[in-house]
Amino acid sequence: MLVREKNLARVGLAVVFLVGAVLACAPLSGGKAVAIVINSPASGSSVAVGQEILIDSTATANACVARVELAVAGVVVRRDMPPSGNPTTFRVSQPWTPATEGQTTISVVAYDVNGNSSDAASITLQAVSSGGVVPTSPGATAVPGATEVPPVTGPTETPPPPVTTEAGCTLDSQYVTDVTIPDGTIMTLGAGFVKTWRVRNSGTCDWDAGFQLVFVSGNQMNGPASVLLPAVAAGAQTDISVSLTAPNSYGTHKGTWRMRSIDGDVFGTNLTVVIAIPAPATDTPVPTETPLPTDVPTNAPTDVPTLPPPAIAPYTQYVTSQVNVGAGSTGAAIATCPSDSVVVGGGYAAKHTVTFYAQYKSGNGWRGDAKNNDGSSQQITVFAVCLYGVPGASVTQVHAQATVTPGDREKALATCPAGSVATGGGFHAYPDGSLRVYNSSKADSGEGWQSWVYNNSGSNKTHHAYAMCLSGTGGTTARILKSVDIASGSTGYAVPTCGGGSLVTGGGFAAQDDLLIYSSSGPYSDDEWRVYVKNTHASEERLLFGYAVCLSLP
Numbered sequence: 001m002l003v004r005e006k007n008l009a010r011v012g013l014a015v016v017f018l019v020g021a022v023l024a025c026a027p028l029s030g031g032k033a034v035a036i037v038i039n040s041p042a043s044g045s046s047v048a049v050g051q052e053i054l055i056d057s058t059a060t061a062n063a064c065v066a067r068v069e070l071a072v073a074g075v076v077v078r079r080d081m082p083p084s085g086n087p088t089t090f091r092v093s094q095p096w097t098p099a100t101e102g103q104t105t106i107s108v109v110a111y112d113v114n115g116n117s118s119d120a121a122s123i124t125l126q127a128v129s130s131g132g133v134v135p136t137s138p139g140a141t142a143v144p145g146a147t148e149v150p151p152v153t154g155p156t157e158t159p160p161p162p163v164t165t166e167a168g169c170t171l172d173s174q175y176v177t178d179v180t181i182p183d184g185t186i187m188t189l190g191a192g193f194v195k196t197w198r199v200r201n202s203g204t205c206d207w208d209a210g211f212q213l214v215f216v217s218g219n220q221m222n223g224p225a226s227v228l229l230p231a232v233a234a235g236a237q238t239d240i241s242v243s244l245t246a247p248n249s250y251g252t253h254k255g256t257w258r259m260r261s262i263d264g265d266v267f268g269t270n271l272t273v274v275i276a277i278p279a280p281a282t283d284t285p286v287p288t289e290t291p292l293p294t295d296v297p298t299n300a301p302t303d304v305p306t307l308p309p310p311a312i313a314p315y316t317q318y319v320t321s322q323v324n325v326g327a328g329s330t331g332a333a334i335a336t337c338p339s340d341s342v343v344v345g346g347g348y349a350a351k352h353t354v355t356f357y358a359q360y361k362s363g364n365g366w367r368g369d370a371k372n373n374d375g376s377s378q379q380i381t382v383f384a385v386c387l388y389g390v391p392g393a394s395v396t397q398v399h400a401q402a403t404v405t406p407g408d409r410e411k412a413l414a415t416c417p418a419g420s421v422a423t424g425g426g427f428h429a430y431p432d433g434s435l436r437v438y439n440s441s442k443a444d445s446g447e448g449w450q451s452w453v454y455n456n457s458g459s460n461k462t463h464h465a466y467a468m469c470l471s472g473t474g475g476t477t478a479r480i481l482k483s484v485d486i487a488s489g490s491t492g493y494a495v496p497t498c499g500g501g502s503l504v505t506g507g508g509f510a511a512q513d514d515l516l517i518y519s520s521s522g523p524y525s526d527d528e529w530r531v532y533v534k535n536t537h538a539s540e541e542r543l544l545f546g547y548a549v550c551l552s553l554p
């Protein structure tokens with residue numbers, strides 16, 4: 001299967017290169033396509049009056065991008081052109097500062113060198129006074145008659161000094177803005193919310209996949225101990241989100257988070273989440289006592305039935321576990337889901353010098369085994385995808401194995417039993433690298449999980465595939481594909497995304513030769529999976545396929 005895909009991909013790439021060499025960026029006639037999408041912030045986000053935000057968008061044009069225009073309430077307020085030349089793809093962050101409270105429509109339009117324009121991409125933003133009420137999620141609402149809580153502004157702590165690495169570059173971060181839940185947002189008891197900061201990599205080191213946001217002090221608000229970050233180049237910026245729950249006590253609550261590198265260095269500015277939960281007003285009238293009726297029937301029932309607890313909407317959450325693996329050694333980590341959830345899949349992340357040779361279900365959690373090929377100790381991260389709010393759900397792990405002769409490729413396929421669906425899966429090879437796992441994904445058809453390997457040793461080898469089979473839900477799963485080309489000598493990633501209200505339960509990959517897979521993970525948002533690779537070929541690009549498994553429930 002993958003060999004055929006690889007050959008087709010190479011033919012397609014050759015055609016692309018020939019076309020690109022002919023067309024380059026010269027103006028074209030005939031009205032070629034122009035398109036633009038807004039990457040962030042999300043439509044419906046709340047922003048503070050007087051606080052600058054960045055509208056981040058990506059424009060594409062067959063005849064090359066000439067400019068991008070930003071409009072506020074239908075009035076163009078900014079025009080930006082590529083810094084040099086006219087590329088076919090242009091990503092730009094355009095600043096805007098809301099001046100008054102209220103809802104505003106933000107639009108961006110791209111133009112190519114021929115003057116052709118894209119359709120407008122639009123979002124709506126709610127501008128509120130800083131420190132005021134920000135209704136960005138259920139529970140983030142005003143409390144009628146509540147005691148006033150003084151407004152709280154964004155991070156004010158003195159930034160710590162940057163951290164200098166052994167490589168001589170510096171690790172540092174700079175807070176840019178609160179994308180959601182500005183500090184001082186008024187909440188209600190127990191309300192769930194997602195806090196998102198915009199942060200700039202202000203150091204000289206790139207942030208590799210595997211860097212984390214970690215909780216360091218204050219009130220954790222039922223959040224995870226750490227959240228994996230995407231790769232961010234020095235000088236670039238990214239949005240970082242963490243799912244939290246407001247405490248069940250009145251007052252002002254604050255939690256502080258910071259960055260942590262793969263080597264364990266904690267660095268950068270303090271990122272704070274500060275929420276206020278006002279106590280109810282004390283002047284609420286006390287109702288007068290109502291006399292009980294005297295004509296209650298003597299045969300009235302005395303037992304009141306106990307009502308079942310309220311149902312919660314199904315959702316997935318990620319649990320992580322980390323260990324340090326010594327130079328040249330093997331190690332394993334197990335991330336275990338809470339007892340009120342079931343594990344449906346899992347993944348891993350580490351530096352590209354670390355090879356994961358096994359991942360599979362362990363109890364109500366996920367296990368990953370890795371070999372550290374680096375000359376120094378490295379941290380590995382394993383995470384489990386935990387499914388909540390689905391009564392009667394259960395997961396069974398199904399196993400299959402196959403023998404591979406020297407120099408050959410072979411598939412092991414674990415098939416789920418009737419009445420269940422595949423939500424994730426894994427594999428088991430060898431720590432010595434004799435089997436290279438290049439495909440671990442939901443089966444091409446039916447319900448199951450496949451693992452393809454290449455035997456680069458001189459003897460027969462056995463490899464294993466594992467399928468996570470979910471039953472008792474009546475749900476269905478789909479495999480979503482995203483393919484990208486990875487330039488020679490570079491790292492890159494694919495981000496397949498679920499949609500339509502479905503839940504990400506797991507993911508996988510398929511990679512051409514020369515691609516080292518060092519992260520297959522999903523805790524970046526609720527609807528995506530990410531696969532990171534490094535292309536070790538000296539001169540040719542390689543094709544990566546990332547897969548997300550998406551669960552739809554009735």
